[in-house]
Amino acid sequence: DGGITQSPKYLFRKEGQNVTLSCEQNLNHDAMYWYRQDPGQGLRLIYYSQIVNDFQKGDIAEGYSVSREKKESFPLTVTSAQKNPTAFYLCASSINQGYTEAFFGQGTRLTVV
Amino acid sequence: DQQVKQNSPSLSVQEGRISILNCDYTNSMFDYFLWYKKYPAEGPTFLISISSIKDKNEDGRFTVFLNKSAKHLSLHIVPSQPGDSAVYFCAARYSNTGKLIFGQGTTLQVKP
Numbered sequence: 001d002g003g004i005t006q007s008p009k010y011l012f013r014k015e016g017q018n019v020t021l022s023c024e025q026n027l028n029h030d031a032m033y034w035y036r037q038d039p040g041q042g043l044r045l046i047y048y049s050q051i052v053n054d055f056q057k058g059d060i061a062e063g064y065s066v067s068r069e070k071k072e073s074f075p076l077t078v079t080s081a082q083k084n085p086t087a088f089y090l091c092a093s094s095i096n097q098g099y100t101e102a103f104f105g106q107g108t109r110l111t112v113v
Numbered sequence: 114d115q116q117v118k119q120n121s122p123s124l125s126v127q128e129g130r131i132s133i134l135n136c137d138y139t140n141s142m143f144d145y146f147l148w149y150k151k152y153p154a155e156g157p158t159f160l161i162s163i164s165s166i167k168d169k170n171e172d173g174r175f176t177v178f179l180n181k182s183a184k185h186l187s188l189h190i191v192p193s194q195p196g197d198s199a200v201y202f203c204a205a206r207y208s209n210t211g212k213l214i215f216g217q218g219t220t221l222q223v224k225p
Contacts, residue, residue, distance in 0.1 A: 033213070035215070040217055042216050042218050044215070045212060090157070101159045104156030104158070106154075106156050107156050
């Protein structure tokens with residue numbers, strides 16, 4: 001089955017700790033994205049990558065970091081510098097940045113206590 | 114500054130009637146507009162899209178209308194079904210970077 005897998009579905013961390021969210025796709029897509037969803041604010045773009053070993057900041061990149069060492073993987077690290085990390089995080093991919101449709105994973109609910 | 118806006122947080126319609134979800138945008142650099150449907154604790158799924166050079170696109174019960182002069186698009190669902198109850202996100206794509214910008218979402222409830 002082709003798709004995007006985010007793990008884990010729920011994640012709890014103590015304040016001040018870094019945490020890495022996993023995103024893997026087997027769709028052979030070049031472009032991958034990380035979004036954050038907060039109540040009443042829609043989906044906001046954190047980082048995106050158009051190709052392996054390349055990525056760009058989105059609209060709310062502060063306090064986050066990413067890597068794209070492999071085409072199928074785009075992990076997101078939420079650092080202690082992120083002031084409000086508790087949110088629902090969504091990973092997506094598309095064939096390339098010029099393609100209109102993005103496919104989303106199931107999301108990871110991160111709660112920082 | 115919200116470049117894609119869905120001003121109605123929620124909408125309730127009766128089964129069998131039409132659902133109309135609205136979206137406004139401010140940036141003329143968008144070249145594609147998309148609608149996504151999302152259930153709680155799941156990722157959004159693509160529903161329908163429209164190019165900025167068209168004014169209508171239809172797929173089964175779903176039709177998207179684009180009014181470029183008003184910078185407004187709408188999603189019509191006819192007839193509405195209880196299974197359509199979800200959050201609907203409007204999204205717009207930048208022509209130069211391919212970035213997708215999402216609206217805040219509208220929660221649709223279809224009552225049996």
